[in-house]
Amino acid sequence: MNPRALRTLVAYGRLGWRRAASDLASMLGSVLLYWLILGIFWGLWRATPLAELGLGALDQDRLVSYLAVTEWIAFAVSLPYREVEADIHSGTIETRMLRPFPYGLAMLATWTGEVACRLIVLGAAGVLAVLYATGSVGLTPASAALVGLAGALGALLVLLWHLPIGHAAAWLGVSAPVFWIWQKFLFVLGGLIMPLTIYPPALGAIAKASPFAAMLFAPGSLMLDGSWPHAATVLAQQLLWLAVSAFAAVAVERAAQRRFLERGT
Amino acid sequence: MSETAMPSGATRSYLATLVRLNLRAAFARPLPAIASAGFMFGNNLIFFITWVIYFGNFSSLKGWRIEDVALLVGIVVWAFGVAVFFAGGLRTMAQVIVDGGLDVHLGRPRHPLPSLLMSRSLPSGLGDMASAIPFWLWLGGRSLGDLPLLLLVATSAAVILGATIVISQCLVFWQPRAVRFCEQLYEMFLMVTYYPQHAYGLPARILLLTAFPAALVGFLPVEAVREQSPLLAAAVVGAAALYGALAVTIFNLGLRHYTSGSGMVELR
Numbered sequence: 001m002n003p004r005a006l007r008t009l010v011a012y013g014r015l016g017w018r019r020a021a022s023d024l025a026s027m028l029g030s031v032l033l034y035w036l037i038l039g040i041f042w043g044l045w046r047a048t049p050l051a052e053l054g055l056g057a058l059d060q061d062r063l064v065s066y067l068a069v070t071e072w073i074a075f076a077v078s079l080p081y082r083e084v085e086a087d088i089h090s091g092t093i094e095t096r097m098l099r100p101f102p103y104g105l106a107m108l109a110t111w112t113g114e115v116a117c118r119l120i121v122l123g124a125a126g127v128l129a130v131l132y133a134t135g136s137v138g139l140t141p142a143s144a145a146l147v148g149l150a151g152a153l154g155a156l157l158v159l160l161w162h163l164p165i166g167h168a169a170a171w172l173g174v175s176a177p178v179f180w181i182w183q184k185f186l187f188v189l190g191g192l193i194m195p196l197t198i199y200p201p202a203l204g205a206i207a208k209a210s211p212f213a214a215m216l217f218a219p220g221s222l223m224l225d226g227s228w229p230h231a232a233t234v235l236a237q238q239l240l241w242l243a244v245s246a247f248a249a250v251a252v253e254r255a256a257q258r259r260f261l262e263r264g265t
Numbered sequence: 266m267s268e269t270a271m272p273s274g275a276t277r278s279y280l281a282t283l284v285r286l287n288l289r290a291a292f293a294r295p296l297p298a299i300a301s302a303g304f305m306f307g308n309n310l311i312f313f314i315t316w317v318i319y320f321g322n323f324s325s326l327k328g329w330r331i332e333d334v335a336l337l338v339g340i341v342v343w344a345f346g347v348a349v350f351f352a353g354g355l356r357t358m359a360q361v362i363v364d365g366g367l368d369v370h371l372g373r374p375r376h377p378l379p380s381l382l383m384s385r386s387l388p389s390g391l392g393d394m395a396s397a398i399p400f401w402l403w404l405g406g407r408s409l410g411d412l413p414l415l416l417l418v419a420t421s422a423a424v425i426l427g428a429t430i431v432i433s434q435c436l437v438f439w440q441p442r443a444v445r446f447c448e449q450l451y452e453m454f455l456m457v458t459y460y461p462q463h464a465y466g467l468p469a470r471i472l473l474l475t476a477f478p479a480a481l482v483g484f485l486p487v488e489a490v491r492e493q494s495p496l497l498a499a500a501v502v503g504a505a506a507l508y509g510a511l512a513v514t515i516f517n518l519g520l521r522h523y524t525s526g527s528g529m530v531e532l533r
């Protein structure tokens with residue numbers, strides 16, 4: 001990538017950061033929602049007979065810490081696909097396609113800036129919540145940095161999927177239905193609420209082989225196993241899926257653009 | 266302005282016309298509408314896998330089994346589906362008020378609330394309503410004989426859900442900058458209704474049965490069906506009437522503020 005393109009990407013990223021940082025009410029609302037869901041599950045896990053798991057290692061505190069990471073990523077990303085959908089509905093995408101910078105890349109850079117800002121704020125909120133609920137975060141500075149890195153890569157991976165989901169409006173007229181299904185697969189196969197390690201073996205294996213596990217379960221699992229070999233596996237898995245997802249996002253965007261050129265929005 | 270001043274037949278005919286026009290608009294583009302409904306149906310069933318996994322690991326959640334959670338999810342999705350399908354304007358009510366879109370409804374010779382709420386219909390609500398049936402009859406293990414009671418309490422829950430959203434969205438009459446906050450209150454409310462509320466402590470349960478009535482949408486209707494209790498069912502129906510009346514009262518108060526002149530200036 002040439003320096004000029006890189007500067008453009010950074011400029012889009014800063015734009016996104018400023019957009020998120022200036023919307024304080026929305027940020028506050030996200031923090032409250034995040035705390036609320038952690039509170040709901042703190043109550044539910046307390047009411048759950050966890051001893052039936054028989055693993056010993058999974059207690060209420062560890063499950064809440066795991067959930068704090070997976071929900072941190074889910075809340076930080078929010079619903080960016082709506083922007084692509086709105087651009088298609090309004091026809092704005094046609095003018096944006098004329099710009100000398102790829103539409104998808106510009107969107108992704110803007111979203112990355114926004115999500116980076118939210119990851120920091122929600123991350124701080126998550127640490128406070130876990131401290132309040134369990135009395136300790138249970139991470140060394142090095143393992144906290146790893147969770148941060150894996151969380152950021154997970155969020156980037158989720159963002160990459162929002163591009164093709166938004167572009168689905170080119171064919172279906174709406175993106176939301178595709179998003180609902182995709183999101184539920186993310187929740188179930190990504191292990192949003194429960195670690196994949198307690199799934200039935202067959203479903204657990206399918207989930208672990210899916211890209212969704214790299215988005216949520218992989219970073220969350222670092223709260224359950226902070227060893228270096230596990231961390232290396234997590235990062236390698238995320239990088240692999242980032243490459244595959246980027247390829248898929250570019251392919252879908254090109255197909256959508258061909259459709260716009262042939263039929264309009 | 267008053268609904269009660271109108272003959273009930275005329276009111277019914279007016280509401281039926283609003284519903285008919287709404288449906289026509291919602292299905293003006295059939296493919297996206299059918300896709301929305303179909304995908305929402307799948308969406309609800311897929312997310313339930315989480316509970317299947319949960320109950321695969323644990324015998325119960327404070328006395329509730331998977332059938333009880335299925336009953337809860339079915340009631341909540343039915344309530345939400347009815348609300349957004351017949352009164353899709355709920356979702357955007359605060360934004361419409363702040364944008365001055367309420368003026369359109371004020372110019373009509375009827376109370377503005379029904380036309381505001383029924384100004385749009387979300388076809389995904391049909392998918393929600395359809396998915397309630399497998400939740401009740403298949404996953405919840407209920408029989409066809411339970412359907413009348415289920416429909417009664419779940420539809421009452423829809424009224425409570427709609428009324429609570431109206432009340433929260435009315436906040437913008439006094440605080441026009443709170444649109445995003447209203448949206449987040451809406452999301453919070455839905456989030457809490459979806460999970461079993463009996464697992465929390467007493468103070469939380471009291472809150473969920475009063476000021477933040479998620480338990481009136483989820484927990485209480487489920488208990489009415491589980492216990493086959495006419496008393497609890499009557500409590501749900503009564504709560505629907507009470508919250509409905511409260512929503513209309515608060516909306517009217519807000520409307521007075523809106524039409525007072527200073528409110529208009531502030532909102533614009």
